[in-house]
Amino acid sequence: MSEELWQRCLTRLEDELPSQQYNMWIRPLQVAASADGAELTLFAPNRFVVDWVRDKYMDRIGEVLGELQSGALPQLRLEVGSSRMPAPSAQSSSPAPASPATPSSGHMRTPELAESKPQPTELGGARKHRSNLNTGFTFATFVEGKSNRMAAAAAQQVAENPASHGYNPLLLYGGVGLGKTHLMHAVGNELLRRNPNAKVVYLHSERFVADMISALRNKTINEFKRFYRSVDALLIDDIQFFAGKEQSQEEFFHTFNALLENGQQIILTCDKFPKEVDGLEERLKSRFGWGLSQPMEPPELETRVAILKKKAEEAKVDLPNDAAFFIAQRIRSNVRELEGALRRVIAHVRFTGAQIDIGLIKEALKDLIALQARQISIDNIQRVVAEYYKIKINDLLSPRRTRSVARPRQVAMALSKELTSHSLPEIGENFGGRDHTTVLHACRKVLQLRESNPEIEEDYQSLLRTLTS
């Protein structure tokens, strides 16, 4: 009964909210009703979503439920977990309407950051050196978009309330060049801005391994331990490099526990979800999941354009919109490559003294563009999509309309529209001589499915990655 009530509530929220908000925050919630129907528990995938939903949507959810049901309303709860496997209740159980998140562990120590004033530059510089942070990687220089918004919000939250329960460790994961390191440094820089006395240490996981080996060799392992356990925030990049290095993992495991117990913040990055990293100990993988893990995806077109504009502005170069679009449409795999392309365009401008326009970009990026064009043909898209869905390429071209081939065909058409410069009629022609309206319908349908069905969005992103990396 209560679950049915929740379904009706979902339908109402779906109508009310922008689809992006609905899909991001409301759709992932799972529901379970107590046997007597007196309690309805909503499960969110992580602490961050719990806080966000509680803050932004819980009141409205309560109202809608009230409007939908005339009798006594079930008590509403919001927790981390899933309806199949609730998390231990100590982690985050909060009856609604809930009070703001409270760090629940008595020994959590939150460095006093809020009231500190920014430090004079030289001192900032000295600290920069000591903490090894890149001062250019800040929140101000980070461009937000759909693909990184949750990660950025989580990072901001950590910068404002370091070592909060549920946000420690913060783990950012995703493919190369997507801004994980940037965001991690942004937190470190913000921690230092708020408290110049904070001891923020950034290092690559390989550095940790190398330092540990030399400490063992020089019999200074105790100092090594003391140093890493004395920090306010420890930022370790690319933890996938710990894989297979058992002794380093052992040491890191102890450091990690000591820091968490003392309420010191840990931020980690990884090139994939840590559970998928072979050669990482299970206990470490499970520890990493104690806090908040946020994926970072390749940025979509609009964000790529915004990033280019921002980087051009930082370089004091005027990059017209059409030029930014032109580059962003062609360089899709990651932000580092986007930056590389822009750097080449800027070098070309400085060298020739010409204005930036499409002609100049074509010239500056000619080999890159040619490479992309070779890689992303409709044939290639059809091959990759057929392989992904385990169907024959001929099925994509055939008149068959069964769901098992119609959906992949629509996805392949949408990808052809997004990744190539072929027109709708040309794409239709390449898919067994279909009409351009069929291609248009496919593109719209896929967009709508991607917004409403996370699995299809995941398939689409994964195909995009395969085709563009």
Ligand SMILES: Nc1ncnc2c1ncn2[C@@H]1O[C@H](COP(=O)(O)OP(=O)(O)OP(=O)(O)O)[C@@H](O)[C@H]1O
């Ligand atoms: N959203 C963004 N806004 C502005 N710059 C960005 C953004 N994302 C990435 N960048 C820039 O792209 C470059 C690569 O980012 P970064 O080094 O953080 O990637 P990464 O995900 O850590 O990759 P890797 O795993 O290869 O280390 C950096 O120069 C960074 O400033």
